[in-house]
Amino acid sequence: MATIHVGSTSERSVTGIIRRRPLVSFFVLALGLSWVAWTPWILSNDGLGVWDYAFPQIFGTSQFTGMLFGAYLGPLGAAFVVTAVTGGRAGLRVWVGRLLRWRVAPRWYAVALLAVPLAVLSFGFLASGGQAQAPSLIAIALYVPALLLQMLTTGLAEEPGWRDFALPPLQERFGPLGAAAILGPLWGIWHLPLFLTEWGSWPDVTWLNVVEFVAFSALFNVVIMWLFNRSGQSLPIVMLFHVSLNNTVTVFWAEMFPTVGGDQLQHVLLIGAAAAAVVTIALTRGRLGLPASSPVMGHRAPEAAKIAA
Known part of the structure; x- marks a missing residue:
């Protein structure tokens, strides 16, 4: 009688699955944990009203009380769990190291x-037909505090999760453009349940x-990837770049371009992201800032340090 071999208990355990499929595990956990945590908010009067x-x-x-916990639990929590299971303390040191990589050339802070x-603001000026107003002193004064708040929340x-944990192995396996084609849309899809809440202007969506929005996320991710690679994988730089968009729209847009509504704003952001992505891909010949001699930047700290110098 033939003997049927089955996987060991450890191989069939949750940790075993994570070790065999770390990227898939991360994306499943990142989306699943956030979506479950957001469910009460979605069903509340701030969403569907169930x-x-x-x-x-x-x-x-x-958003702070309804969304933030799920946002932390998803990408951040999933990255921590998968890194701890697959890389242990050494892996966590590498992961946290990029988060603490502040010492980069000043030009990257300027970018x-x-x-x-x-x-x-330039695209807003064009979209409004030049009908722009100067921001109030209150808006100007709020910009930096709001940016810091965005760093501690959204960033x-x-x-x-998305760039620190997922991007290096995706680039190693699929190359820069392949990684962009996977990561960008998944990043956008992660937000989808939020359209059923006040975040997504429900029910006017x-x-x-x-x-x-998903298309914008995929295109904006291309530019974020370029900055991640060129800055030596500095998470603070990437976080600042990401939240600068949120902060500019939140603080300045309504005051400066009152004639350009929410739907038009989304068109403007999509067109701007598309233009930036096309230019980035063309100028980098599809490398998105990843050196041709270093296909695995995430595992080459000395080369990353040189790039950031």
Whole structure:
């Protein structure tokens, strides 16, 4: 009688699955944990209204109490768990090391802090037909505090997962463009349940809004990847670049371009991201800042240090 061999208990355990499929495990956990944690908020009066309950508001929004925990639990939590299981303490040191990589050339701070705001405001000026207003002193004063808050919320919740954990092995396996084709859309899809809440302006949301957002995420990710690679995989730089977009739109857009509404804003962001992605791909010949001699930047700290110098 033939003997049937089955996998050991350890191989069939959760940790065994994570060790065999770390990237798949990360994406499943990142999406699943966030979506489960967001469910009460989605079902509350801040979303679908199935439950007669509203989350407490902070600064005039329930996003801090309804969304933030799930945002941390997903990408950040999944990256921590998978890294701890597959790499142990050594892996966690590498992962955290990129998060603490502040010492990079000043030009990358200039890019992270200025490039997106200048691009967004320029496109806003064009979209409004030149009907722009100067921001108020209150908006100007709030910009830096709001940016720091965005760093501790959006930046810290998302970037240690999407770019710090997932991007290096994706680039190693699929190359820069292949990694972009996988990571960008998944990053956008992670946000989808939020369209059923006040974050997504529910119920005033259409399928076009959703599709445009996912497309924007995929295209904006291309530029973020370039900055990640060229800055020596500095997470602070990537976080600043990411949240500079959120902050500019939140603080300045409505005041400066009152004639350009939410749907038009999304069109503007999509067109701007598409233009930036095309230019980035063309100028880097598809390498997105990844040196031709270093296909695995995430595992070559000395070369990354040279790039950041």
